[in-house]
Amino acid sequence: MPKNIDDVISPERKRSIRNIPIPEGRRKTGKVVSLDTVKRPARMSIESKESREEYSSVVPLHKIETYRRRRSARRNIWLAGGVAALILFFAILSFFDGGTLAYIPKSAALTFDNDVYSAAKTGEEKLLYSVVKLSGEKGVTVPVNGEEQVSRKASGTIVIYNDVSSESQRLIENTRFESPSGKIYRIASAITIPGKKNSQPGSIEAVVYADIPGDSHNTGLTDFTVPGLKGTAHYSTIYARSKTTMSGGLVGMEKKVGEENLVKAKGELKTALNDELLSRAQAEVPSDFILFPNLSSVTFEDMPQSDLGNDSATINMKGNLFGIMFKRTDLAVALAQKKLDTILSELVDFVSFDTLELAFTGTPPIDPLSLNEISFKVSGTGTVLWRTDEVALRSDLVGRNKRDIPVILKNYPAVVSTNATLRPFWKTTFPDNGDKISIKKLKVE
Numbered sequence: 001m002p003k004n005i006d007d008v009i010s011p012e013r014k015r016s017i018r019n020i021p022i023p024e025g026r027r028k029t030g031k032v033v034s035l036d037t038v039k040r041p042a043r044m045s046i047e048s049k050e051s052r053e054e055y056s057s058v059v060p061l062h063k064i065e066t067y068r069r070r071r072s073a074r075r076n077i078w079l080a081g082g083v084a085a086l087i088l089f090f091a092i093l094s095f096f097d098g099g100t101l102a103y104i105p106k107s108a109a110l111t112f113d114n115d116v117y118s119a120a121k122t123g124e125e126k127l128l129y130s131v132v133k134l135s136g137e138k139g140v141t142v143p144v145n146g147e148e149q150v151s152r153k154a155s156g157t158i159v160i161y162n163d164v165s166s167e168s169q170r171l172i173e174n175t176r177f178e179s180p181s182g183k184i185y186r187i188a189s190a191i192t193i194p195g196k197k198n199s200q201p202g203s204i205e206a207v208v209y210a211d212i213p214g215d216s217h218n219t220g221l222t223d224f225t226v227p228g229l230k231g232t233a234h235y236s237t238i239y240a241r242s243k244t245t246m247s248g249g250l251v252g253m254e255k256k257v258g259e260e261n262l263v264k265a266k267g268e269l270k271t272a273l274n275d276e277l278l279s280r281a282q283a284e285v286p287s288d289f290i291l292f293p294n295l296s297s298v299t300f301e302d303m304p305q306s307d308l309g310n311d312s313a314t315i316n317m318k319g320n321l322f323g324i325m326f327k328r329t330d331l332a333v334a335l336a337q338k339k340l341d342t343i344l345s346e347l348v349d350f351v352s353f354d355t356l357e358l359a360f361t362g363t364p365p366i367d368p369l370s371l372n373e374i375s376f377k378v379s380g381t382g383t384v385l386w387r388t389d390e391v392a393l394r395s396d397l398v399g400r401n402k403r404d405i406p407v408i409l410k411n412y413p414a415v416v417s418t419n420a421t422l423r424p425f426w427k428t429t430f431p432d433n434g435d436k437i438s439i440k441k442l443k444v445e
Contacts, residue, residue: 104441131325
C-alpha cells in the first residue's frame with residue numbers, strides 16, 4: 001500500500017502557551033506566599049494604568065487605594081503647612097511695619113581768617129555768652145634749706161551779695177569787710193557786684209586779706225558786713241559770706257625754700273592747675289554749650305606753705321578759671337549770618353567746632369565776670385548745616401504715599417535730597433502712626 005506523506009514527515013504541531021515548558025526556577029513549589037512578606041519597591045509609581053495592573057498583581061487594590069489616600073493626605077498637610085507659614089510670615093512683616101526717611105541737609109563751607117565778632121551778656125538780637133568760674137588748689141613738695149622770719153596775713157574767699165536792686169554796685173579797692181567778732185578783712189582791687197534778678201541777689205566772689213598779719217585772723221566760715229555802708233540803706237542789702245576759711249596768717253619762723261626750687265614748683269603748679277581747671281570746665285559745661293580754651297583765663301594765688309618735716313615743705317597754690325561759653329546754636333547762627341552776608345530764617349548747626357579757633361582780640365580779661373561785652377576773633381574752616389524741623393516732617397509723612405514726598409518737601413527747603421524705605425517691602429504708604437516713622441539725617445560729604 002502506498003504511504004502518505006504524513007506517514008513520512010511528522011505533522012507540525014501548533015505552538016501553544018500550554019506547550020511552553022516552565023523553567024525549573026519558576027515552577028510552583030506549592031508554598032503559599034503571604035502578601036505581608038512581599039516587599040514593594042521603595043519608589044514604585046502606581047499612577048499609570050500599566051503600573052497599577054502590575055502592582056495589583058502583587059498588592060490587592062484596597063491596599064493601593066489606602067496608600068493613595070495616605071499619600072494625598074500627607075501632600076495636603078504639607079500644602080496647608082506651607083500656606084500657614086506663608087501667612088504667618090506676612091503677618092509678622094505687617095506687624096513690624098514702619099518707614100524711614102533719610103535726608104541730606106543743605107550745607108555751606110565757611111572759611112574764617114581772624115574775623116572779629118562781639119558778644120554780650122544780655123541784650124536783644126546779640127550773640128549772648130555766659131561765664132563759668134572754677135577754683136582749685138594744688139601743692140607740690142620741695143626740699144628746704146633752713147628757716148626764715150615771716151609776717152603774713154590770713155586770707156580766704158568770700159561771696160559778696162547785692163540785694164539792693166537790679167543795678168550793679170561797685171566796691172572800691174581796699175573795701176573793708178567785718179566779721180561778727182570784729183575782725184577786719186579787705187579786698188585787694190575794686191569789684192562790681194551784679195544786680196539782683198527778681199528776688200535773687202546778685203553775687204560775686206572775691207579774695208580778702210586780713211587787716212593785720214598773724215594767726216589771730218585765721219578763722220572759720222562766717223558772715224561779713226561792710227562797715228563803710230553803716231548808716232545807709234545799703235548796709236543791710238550789701239553783705240558777704242565765707243566760701244573758704246581764713247587761713248595762712250603767721251608771724252614767726254617758717255621753713256625756707258630755695259629760690260630755684262620755689263620758681264620751679266610754682267611753674268609746675270600753674271601748669272597743672274591750668275590743665276586741671278580747663279578739663280573740669282569742659283566736663284561741666286552743658287551739652288548744648290561750648291567753651292573754648294583760648295577764651296578762658298586763669299589767675300593764680302600763692303597759698304600758705306605746709307611744713308611736712310625737717311627737710312621738706314609743700315608749696316601750695318590756688319587757681320581761678322574764668323571761661324566764656326556760648327550756646328552752640330547761637331554761635332553757629334552768628335558766625336553764619338555774618339559770613340554768608342544774609343539773615344538766616346532757619347536755624348543752623350556746625351558739623352564740628354573743633355576746626356575753629358576762637359581767641360580774645362586783645363589782652364584776655366582778668367575777670368570776665370566784671371564785663372558786659374567781649375570781642376573775639378575766629379580762624380579756621382567749618383561746615384554749616386541748615387536745620388530741618390524733623391518733628392513737623394514726620395507728622396507730614398503720616399499716612400502719605402511714597403510718591404507724595406516731592407510735594408511734602410516743598411515746605412522744607414533745607415532738605416537737599418531724600419531716600420525713603422518702607423516696611424514691609426510691598427507697602428507704598430507711610431504708617432498711620434508717626435511713632436513708626438524714623439527721620440535720619442545723613443552726613444554731608
